[in-house]
Amino acid sequence: MVVNSAKDAQLTKAIQDYESLCSLRSSCTPLIEGVPHLDAPDDVRPFFPSWNLVCVGTSSLYSHVSGIRGQFGFIGDTHLHPLDVYLEVDGTTWNRDMAYVESVIKSSSHLxxxxxxxxxxxxxxxxxxxxxxxxxxxxxxxQLGMREFDDGIHLVENDLPLYQPCSYRKTPCENAQLMRIHIVTPKAPVTVSINPKIIASESSPVFYPGESLDLSWSRYYILRLPWIYSGPNGVVPRPSTTSHAGLLLSNSISVSYSPLSNW
Structure with missing residues (x-):
């Protein structure tokens, strides 16, 4: 009886969501039917969310000694790429803000x-x-891609493939698609901004989240990318090979410092 009640509740919610979407589509509000792209007007919102940003927790959840922990399904190495960024800052203001960061995370030995x-x-x-x-x-x-790179600077400064061969050897080789971007932000008073731009095919527009996303310090974030890319000309077909089959454009991640206002 509990199972039936749960299924009934899920069905009711699905019907309500469908009716809400139909009502929204029939309204006079202009909406983007597919994934946001650079050819669309800036003031037009998407009909449904295609990207999902999740803060998993504090940066201490990731250890560069053991790699990603508590997430299943990975094949091979699970170590993220380190990236050192150098910033010119005012020493007095920086020291003040660093003292605040240390007092919050209580872990100055890992700074x-x-x-x-x-x-x-x-x-x-x-x-x-x-x-x-x-x-x-x-x-x-x-699987984590681009293992041929030693550090994260190559991930930031180069265009990266949207597809690469799956490394699981017990099944016929098939494409693996770039689905998530992992970012562990510094234990320092900086803002990490991410604004990925995707070219899904040679004829597709440049897809992006619709705006730059700002990430707070000392956090572990995962940005989920779209599984299907749909633009003005409809759904972009998934390629049968990985050659010339889409790109994540370079310089999608940046780091900046602004003095903290709460200290």
Missing amino acids: PARSKRLRKGTITERVKLFIGMEYECSAGHR
């Missing part, structure tokens, strides 16, 4: 090295974040 933290005036500081590009095939096999 980046700050050899010049006592200097005043303009100084150069180094912050470290970790990023990973996760590919998944239709069978649910997950």
Whole structure:
């Protein structure tokens, strides 16, 4: 009886959601039917969400010694790529904000090295974040791509393939699609911004979330990308091979520092 009640509740909610979507589609409000893209007007919102940003928790959930923990289905190495970013900051303001960060996370021993933290005036500081590009095939096999790169700078400064071969050897080779971007933000008062731009095929527009997404410090985020890319000309067909089959354009991740207002 409990099972039937649960199924009835799910069915009722599905019907309500469908009716809401039909009502929204019949309204006079202009909406993007597919994934947001650069050819669409800036003030037009998408009909349904295609991207999903989740804060998994604090940055301590990821350990570069053991890699990704508590997430199943991965094949092979689960270590994210480290990325060092150097910022020119005002020493006095930076030291004040770093003291606030340390007081919040209570883990100063894991903070980046700050050899010049006592200097005043303009100084150069180094912050470290970790990023990973996760590919998944239709069978649910997950893998971190671009293992040939030693650090994250290559992931940021290069166009990356939207598809790559699945590395699971017990099944016929098939495409794995870029589905998630993992970002562990620095234990420092900086903002990590991500605005991925996707070219799904040679004739498709440039797809993106609709706006740049700002990530807070000392957090573990996962951005889920669309599984199906649909634009003005309809659904972009999934390729049969990985060659020339879509790209994640370079420079989708940036780091900036603005003095904290709550300290």
